[in-house]
Amino acid sequence: MKILVIGATGTIGRAVVEELAQRHEVIAAAKSKAELLVDITDERSIRALLDSIGKLDALVATTGNVHFGPLARMTADEFKIGLHDKLLGQVQLALLGQHYLNDRGSITLTSGILSHDPIVNGASASAVNGAIESFVKAAALELQRGIRINVVSPSVLTESLTTYGEFFRGFESVPAVRVARAFSKSIEGGQTGQVYRVL
């Protein structure tokens, strides 16, 4: 399979590339420091990337920013960061990417545990993750030509505990290598409309 991984330089992205490159042709893209560059908040940038690659068997997004901060002081502009970056960025990848996929291809997005297991300072992240999960369930009804869509929803990464551990006290962390297996399941399996929780 020919697989495009967007967000390939991140902790999850690197693990996904490593897992899939053993068996497939993997194209790595990211905002910086990657073979191919793309800004998921810019529709033209996504189109240019997809045009440069042509037909694909799988499209993977492991990227997206969100604002973390206290609800009492959260502004609409802070809330919009996640809406326009992680949420709309991944949705645009799906909306545009569906037309570049071969029959029976797949799209796999990334949400996160905060959709249903919230933390303090994480209201925006929860909203974004919940939106991506519900979007995937709905999009699966409409994709044509046997194209599938799923989302991987991991707990906090073991690799990120030094940075984010204090916000996720008591959460079981998961190593990126386990998260990568959920992407393999989505791409190399047959299910659609699924939220793969990696807990």
Next chain:
Amino acid sequence: MKILVIGATGTIGRAVVEELAQRHEVIAAAKSKAELLVDITDERSIRALLDSIGKLDALVATTGNVHFGPLARMTADEFKIGLHDKLLGQVQLALLGQHYLNDRGSITLTSGILSHDPIVNGASASAVNGAIESFVKAAALELQRGIRINVVSPSVLTESLTTYGEFFRGFESVPAVRVARAFSKSIEGGQTGQVYRVL
């Protein structure tokens, strides 16, 4: 209690006003044709409304637009309609409104069944409803002074079947009067962080 209902002219809003006005002081606001006017996509409009009213015991939002249409042709701009209107509009009401509520006050938002039970043409609505439900679960952790937040997630309204029935074949509809009781439960009960599904 002094209760502000935003979206008071809609089918749900009217039923909520009728239910609550039996026991409380209800202030009705909407985009048009209401006692008080407000545009939930405009932060200044929300602030002006809240400033004109002063302290409240409950803030209710029963409003918000979303785009319905086929995934194969959906554009980012169409997807953004729901993000900026129903989602960010209701979130802004909560973010701003929290500071106008009396101790032990409440915020009640509106999502909808499509968050978890999707339909064709409804990918954007699913995303928006999923976001609102996850936002509420997270926001409940942080609200101060005993302020609570819940969301009412109704099935298609019986009153709307003539317009929307063909998109919701096989769904059990619910009359607005039943949906209104879930708002009463949120406002007059003690729970927080809940998604009240009215199915």
